[in-house]
Amino acid sequence: MGVTGGSAMKRGFNKTVYYIVCILIAIAMFLPFYWSVLTSLKPDDEIFAMPIKWFPDHFTFEHYRKAFTTVPFALYFWNSLVLALAGVLANLFFGSLSGYAFAKLKFRLNKPIFRVLLAAMMIPGIVTMIPTVYVMRHIPFAGGNDFFGSGGNGLMNSFWGIILPGASGTFAVFFMRQFFLTLPSDMMEMARIEGCREFMIFWRIYLPLTKPALATLSIFTFQAGWNGFLWPMIVLNDPDKATIQMGLQAFSYNFQTDYGPMMAGALVAILPILVLFLALQRYFVQGIAFSGIKG
């Protein structure tokens, strides 16, 4: 009796410690979010007050108004949205098309090409950035270029310069290939016997089965497109074409002490991904686990 009571108490104690530790870490992880929300809603005099005001006396949306009026934040938001969505659509289509071919179809160069794609992921982005600018400037017939790729700006300073280089990312191909590999091949053989065309086998039979993988992949590519910074900064010179990350960086650089609007801007830049995450949480976790295990 005494022994079981003691061990039950010990278990209860352990559980309490466990939850306290978990909660403390959760607070630490969440504090920067709370801090920025707090700052974005506090009037200026409460922002610069010590000790910290954990709950503001007054709420104001002034900082949000200021962030959206001093710079065209809404336009940046829209630009980023267009770029991220275009990236998602392109990667879903090309990624699953190639992933299907690498996973399900027999051809002699299957393994070699796939290995080259994977190996190229090791090349740091900065190595290819400089010559890619040259290549894009000289794409024939684009951006006022003639047949020989000179005369205009090519794909520089246009959204295509962001969309095309990332339109069929190796991660998308790899991810979809891994998923197609888990699907059985006998459906394909049945369909062939019945005289179904190869593209239709892919489009009508296999692609609908990959919906969970497509959902996960769209989240990742959206996040990558939305959060991208260095490459858009190199390609887009026109202020009207700037993305939200570029706009936020310029804002925090130019208005270094305006912390209220800065936090408002940062939160607006985080918001779409946050909403996406809360709506599709299941796919996030599955996706990381899936690519992690198989990688």
Added chain:
Amino acid sequence: MMKGGSYMASMRKVERHQARTAYLFITPTVLLFAVFTVIPVVMALYLSFTNYDVLSRNDWIGLDNYRRLIDDDLLWKTFRNVFLYSVIFVPLNILISLLLGLLLSRAWRGVKLFRTFYYLPTLTSAVAAATVWIWLLHPEFGLVNGLLSYVGITGPAWLSETRTAMLSIVMLTLWQSVGSNMIIYLAGLQGVPDYLYESARLDGAGKLDCFRFITWPQLRPTTFLVSTMAIIGALQLFDQAFVLTQGGPANVTKTPVYLIYQQGFNQLQMGYASAQAFVLAMAILVFSLINMRISKAEEPVV
């Protein structure tokens, strides 16, 4: 006989057709890969032997760029900076994500909610996170020094002191990255078969023994994946250094990618910048290989 022959012929026809379809399917990917990866890599190699500067010159200068970078103190300083960063960041990243994974691997009530909270920071973009942390680390009114003042410590001016600037970037990037690695570790932990623990417990093994002889060896592939990605990412640090500290103070947070970006796109010395980029690529390759060796050396016990 006849029938077998025609069957073989029709099989071959199906396979040929299949191969043609496959090549058609991968054409967009391969084409984009050729234009935006293969051609640029070859060009980068060529440019690294020229003095290309966009506007005027593009002469072959042989190994001059590589000779020049041997004496380029700033370049080696950026490499030292990023090595220092990696030496702190990578082990801490693995340690913290593993601990978080172990902590949240049990099926108790509320654990899913904790996972969500730990994962949230990984959703932020580098720019937004760095913007928030600029304010978080404000010497007078920032949250971190505010909290430190509760326990009577006067916090440093994190971003403008040479001692703490890189540490600030380490904290920011850890906050941003441990969540997703925790999920990878959680997936890895699920793959460890229960019977290993059961038989170990029958043999009288304690919790620490179980971790040392079962969990850690079984997680070797996971740790290899996490560490490889962390090393590759750490050596290419840019966004956070650009926004949080702008490479300063006194260049202590300037990274190779930052320097190459400035050399290539601000000063337009693209030939020289390409040579620097190849040195970085080599460094990444070498450290990935070393990491692979270390992981191979610890063969699983079970």
